[in-house]
Amino acid sequence: MSMAVTGSPASAAGLLRLRRHPGALAGLGLLALVLLPALAAPLLPLPDPTLTAPAGRMQPALSAGHLLGTDHLGRDLLSRLLWGARASIAVGALATLIAALVGGLLGLAAAWLGRLLDGVVMRGVDVLMAFPYLLLALAIVAALGPGLGNAMLAIAVANVPFFARAMRGAALDIRHQDYIAAARLAGHGEPAILAREVLPNLAPTLLLLMTTTLGWMVLETAGLSFLGLGAQPPAADLGSMLGEGREFLTTYPRVAVLPGLLILLLVVGINLLGDGLRDLLDPRWSPPRPAAPAQVSPSRAADSRAPQTHEHDPTPPLLTVRDLGVDVSGPEGPLPAVAGVDFHLRPGERVALVGESGCGKTLTALALLRLLPAGVSQRGDVRLRGRTLMGLSAAVLRDLRGRRIAYVPQEPLTALDPLFRVGAQLREARRAHGEEAAYTTQALVRMVGLEQVPGLLRRFPHELSGGQRQRVAIALALAHGPDLLIADEATTALDVTVQREILQLLRRLCDEQGRALLFVSHDLALVAALCERVLVMYAGRIVEDAPLSALLRRPAHPYTAALLGATPELGRPDKALAVLTGEPPAPGAQLTGCRFAHRCPRVQRVCRGDEPALTDHGDGRRVRCLFPLEDPA
């Protein structure tokens, strides 16, 4: 086993981390507790475990010379337990070793020596795995005859298919790696490649499989012994002790209970160690930290101030967002991913939220629904028709979602439950808020233009195209005729022609039904075809809020200008696309001043002082910049 460990640097490093894994440590401790006395049994001052004493049978624990008492033949129980544990461990480990060697070689041969052999081995594995493994072992013992060696052999053979299948999979994975092809190109022969590249990389997998199966093997060999098919008296392992003790269960329970307890401790220890090894060999695992409690909204959320409206606003806003912030919990405490987001939406208005990926658009959209995932919390205030959503009960929020505010997600593939038919999901969405859905299923299907799809309602999501799935997702969102539709990159995953169709559909559905739309996108060209007003987001801040035409004609924030400069225009192939250099700051970055400063072509010294506020520039435009382009005032 030590060879297997040192074979791969990755696994060696993994093993070094063992001491940081509490489960694995507990497993090692338990194993030591059982293994050390068992290994030391010949050295300890214990009576001969086979020495019978008819006069001293069933002595209680702590009697003279017998720490745990004696059994039905007067043999010392402690001595028998320790010698029995030795036998059980040895047999279990030997069975594991045989199964791993034979199965591993078979799997390797199947993966490496051509399709014919692979076919034969794998069909054999399939058939053997069609047996309940214990029955297979039982049949083998029946043929070979009872005895500890035969039982061990039977358990080993019954587990060979498992190892063969797993190792074949692992070997096939390695076979298709680039470094194998590289070794071949370098002129190394197959034996050299196997010895130098394949075996060291297979070793950790095999070691892991052995550790995780050792527990079963100990249990199974003990089981065969329990049935009287393994160790034959006077030799004993823990299983046969349990089997003999069964007769005295009601009178002297300890004779049967103790060997079982020892098996349990042993196997728990092995399994804990195995789970730990699996974690440690998994590169994604990291030592456990005190878990950060997942919270949805801290208390300072609800802001009592009356929602501010623009002075020249004709209609009261449908949605008001004030000082919205979103914090993502990281290893060193919460990171502000979104901060100071202020905006409002009037009824029927179509507004875009635009920015690079990772700027906090989706977090903002989800925060409006109060649907942030665990570990992400939100601050500030969100009001729908003047009523705050902060501090509302789950039941009230549920009633608003889907009925007043609806959400269309980015990825149509994962938006629908793959296990339910389209019809069932539409019906369910319509019934989500009592029986008063705004539209019938048929009306919804027509509304999103799917009435031509034959048997639509009987289909499963995977039987639809991406565009069709997105139409279904829109239909689900519209079931109750919501006042506000949030479309989160709703066209990004679709190809261009389908994008255009979905865009037209969204526009029509908002126009005809007087519905407000918040269209989250990274693509200004799409936004231009759909929205009236644009919110530009950068690094978790809104940097510009302007009517579409004004924004396109005369961007005020340098970042907006950069975004526009990077958008290709149809019919102007000669337009040189300006590419913005650099990266947006990471959410946790300690920055003073404007967050765009390090990428900005117009940056001045004061920009790195205090962060500029989102200030009104008249004309319904707000900009977060000290030196906006072509000041419209």
Added chain:
Amino acid sequence: MGGYVVRRLLLLLPVLLGVSLVVFAVMALVPGDPALAILGPYATPERLAELRAELALDQPWWRRWLDWLAGVLKGDMGRSVSLERPVADAVLERLGPTLLLAAAALVLGAVLGLAAGLLAALRHNRTTDRLVTLSVLLGISLPPFWLGLLLILLFAVWLGWLPASGMITPWLRDPGAALLTADVLRHLLLPSLSLALVAASVIGRIGRGAALEVLAADHIRLCRARGLTERRILLVHALKGVLARVMPVIGLQAGFVLGGAVYIETIFQWPGLGRLLVDAIAARDLLLVQGGVLVLATAYVLVNLATDLAQHALDRRTAAA
């Protein structure tokens, strides 16, 4: 759906053929003269000669396998030496109680395991989750035969609530259907629990992982965005998703339950096939072992077929292997 069922049924044939071949081949491992091994050292020379002719030992192995298979298909598995009756009769008589025990254990194990897995995932990283994880670890490390003994000690010996052995109380006279059912259920509870707790641990472990995955899925969040109740999201969408993922594991646990029946039937004196097998092995009654293993393995193959079909019914994206 139809195409999948047909493909899956066609796949059954080679697997069952292979199973019969393995059962036949294992018996060829018997050292020495098979006729002597079957009849034992006290057999008369005439009977030995007769059996050798019956086993057609002069024929090639594939011929003997096919002959044996043809016999099995006609319901003839040879004659049990220890019971002095046809193997098929003895096996079929004991099959019912084993299937009852295994089915009860599997259903109980699946329900307990799924509930524990879902609960742990809902309370991820909290006390409930840790308790479930710990119980699951203990459950998969438990020797089922020891668990059975502990249950007898607790519920039959100390508390005296439930019977410790058998399937029917022997002195019941003409109990009527209702009373008989209640009596069998009382006898069934401890043995099925001994198997179910171990099966539930494996199912719970996989179920917890599956539930964590499903609960984090986009479509679950979108159910919330649509305003569905948490109860409906959990019991309809999450449960179906978890069930579809766990179904193959439930099928595998059928193998544990059918094999583990050997221990549990021995401990609880349950009149099933497992105990028959142990007795047959002790008596070196090889034809009886062969017949019993074949029937139990076939039952396992059929249960796996059923769980595969159930998984396909839950999730139509799964294709035939």
